[in-house]
Amino acid sequence: MIEAKALSKTYGNTLVVDSVDLTLPAGGITAIVGPNGAGKSTFLSMISRLMPMTAGTVTIAGMDVTRTPGDKLARHISILRQDNQVLSRLSVRDLIAFGRYPYSKGHLTKEDGKHIEEALRWLDLEPLADRFIDELSGGQRQRAFIAMVLCQNTDYILLDEPLNNLDMRHAVGMMKMLRNAADSLNKTIILVLHDINFASAYADRIVAMKDGKLAHVGTAAEIICPEVLAAIYGVDTTVHELDGKRIVNYF
Template sequence: MIEVTAARKEYGTLRVVDDVDLRLPIGGVTSIIGPNGAGKSTLVSLISRLTLLDAGTITVHGLDVSRAPSRELARRLSVLRQENHLTARLSVRDLVAFGRYPHSAGRLTVEDERHIAEALAYLDLTELGDRFLDELSGGQRQRAFVAMVLCQDTDYVLLDEPLNNLDLSHAVDMMRLLRRAADELGKAVVLVIHDINFASAYSDHIVAMKNGRVVLQGTPEEVIAPEPLRRVFDLDVQVHELDGRRIAVYYD
């Protein structure tokens, strides 16, 4: 369980995460949706301690993220940031191997190698393992970062816009992969996502943020509906049901 209690983050006079309370169960896929600037990335950064809280507490499986030793936190929770900049010239395989660092501290075991090979294969990167990151397309690089995160093999996986730069087919592959990580490996997958139809089709739980607050949450059935979506996005959205799934249509 991830427990966020009265979490607050301010930049100057702007409260970008405004006393957020949230409980995310272990297991399952949770999507965080909401407009640009809503505070989604900041919340993910607070949970993963990339950003420090101004007030409140966050625990991951009972571990207080403000106080936990880095290595312990890294064995429990992995995170994909929205933007990934690297100055070092790394190969895809080297990047993915970094995901094993909390386990191996630099000396890769046979098991580490197995995790690396699996992560490369899952993300369709086996052929590109020796390529440098600056020699990849945007979507290939995005997949390499996701492979690194999955390689960390944590119970909690946080991904900030994992579908960035992905073509439709790789986006579907990614959502299937995350669904499988939850269903077959029992991981708690939390992702920030703008495509509400992917969120609808692949999530157990959807959390909607706006102006630094969680404005609503629930099952896809509860959230992917015209009135809740109007509240979140100030937009008229039609919602249709197709094969038991909620599909939002938001064109004029």
């Protein structure tokens, strides 16, 4: 379980996340949605301890993220940021191997190798395993970073805009892979998404933020409706069902 209490973040006099109280159960996929500037990425960064909080507390599986030693925390939660950069020339396989650092401390074992190969297969990266990261397309690079996170083999996976740079086919494949990881590997996945239709189709629960505050929390059936979407985004929509999923049209 992830529990945030009175979680806030300010930059100077600007309040970016405003006293958010949120409890998320273990298991499944939670999508965090909302307009630009809603505080989604900041909220996720504070949960993962990538960014210090101004006020409040966060616990993950009972661990206070500000007090738990980093190496212990890294065996329970993994995080992918939006702005990932590789400063040295690494192959895809080498990048993915960084996911094993909390366990191997840089001295890879056979067990680590097994996880690396599994991550390559999960993200369909085996043909690119020996290519350098700077030789890849944006979408291929994004898949490699997500493979690194998956290779870390944590119970909790936090992803900030994991569909960045992915074309439609790979975006659908990514969401199917994450759905499979949540269901078959018992992962708890929290991700920031801009595409409300992907949130509707694949998430068990949706957290909607606006102006740094928690606006709505619920299932797709509760969130994906014209009245709620108008309150969050300020636009008119129509919603229809296809194969049991709610699909949004904007106009």
